[in-house]
Amino acid sequence: MQRARRRLAILLRIPTRRLAASRTTHALLFVAALSGCASPLPPMSWVRLPVDPPGQVSPAIPSGAVSSESWLLRLPVAFPGHLGRDAVLVRHGSAGLQPLEGLRWAEPLRDAVPRLLRQDLERRLGASVWVAPLPPGAAFARQLTVEILALDILEGRRAVEIRARWTLADVRGATAPRVFEEALVTAVGDPGVDGLAAAHRLALWQLAGRIAASARP
Numbered sequence: 001m002q003r004a005r006r007r008l009a010i011l012l013r014i015p016t017r018r019l020a021a022s023r024t025t026h027a028l029l030f031v032a033a034l035s036g037c038a039s040p041l042p043p044m045s046w047v048r049l050p051v052d053p054p055g056q057v058s059p060a061i062p063s064g065a066v067s068s069e070s071w072l073l074r075l076p077v078a079f080p081g082h083l084g085r086d087a088v089l090v091r092h093g094s095a096g097l098q099p100l101e102g103l104r105w106a107e108p109l110r111d112a113v114p115r116l117l118r119q120d121l122e123r124r125l126g127a128s129v130w131v132a133p134l135p136p137g138a139a140f141a142r143q144l145t146v147e148i149l150a151l152d153i154l155e156g157r158r159a160v161e162i163r164a165r166w167t168l169a170d171v172r173g174a175t176a177p178r179v180f181e182e183a184l185v186t187a188v189g190d191p192g193v194d195g196l197a198a199a200h201r202l203a204l205w206q207l208a209g210r211i212a213a214s215a216r217p
Helices: 002-037 109-125 193-213
Strands: 045-047 071-073 087-092 096-105 142-153 159-170 178-187
Touching: 045 193, 071 109, 087 142, 109 142, 109 193, 142 193, 159 193, 178 193
Parallel strands: 045 096, 071 142
Antiparallel strands: 087 096, 142 159, 159 178
């Protein structure tokens, strides 16, 4: 009786083992097929915005320079959420965005733009632009608040559009705070890495010029 039971148990285990082996074989074949079909990833290029603005510009204001026309740039500068990512996005349709394969921002635009905009404003104004915390003895005549509404690469990589709203207040009370909004489109000469970086940099330089001009009566 016991011998018969052992034989039955052996027979019952055979299909289970064969089934497990079959599943393992199919899994290995599936992985091998995926490996054979997968195409190699394109090489990654990291894009950074140049430090210096385009063209011949006036020298930067020396660090710590004090002027009666110095400005205070309030931080943070407001940005759309997607500009805090490292993906390089191209506008697609009226509301869509598509990432460019193989391209990434070395520094998110949300971090790079305020720093470069401040630098460009100093060149445009010929005066210091402070950010908090202020160093001892620093003073400013105007307070600037900036919101970047859009900073997009247009379809076909043909141009970069920057749209911004800013508020300029005279801390001496000579004039009431004024609100401005403007959109600027900068052509992309070369749709490659250098062309895209240069177009973004030129857009910031032009925006700094518009902001500086808004302080004039």
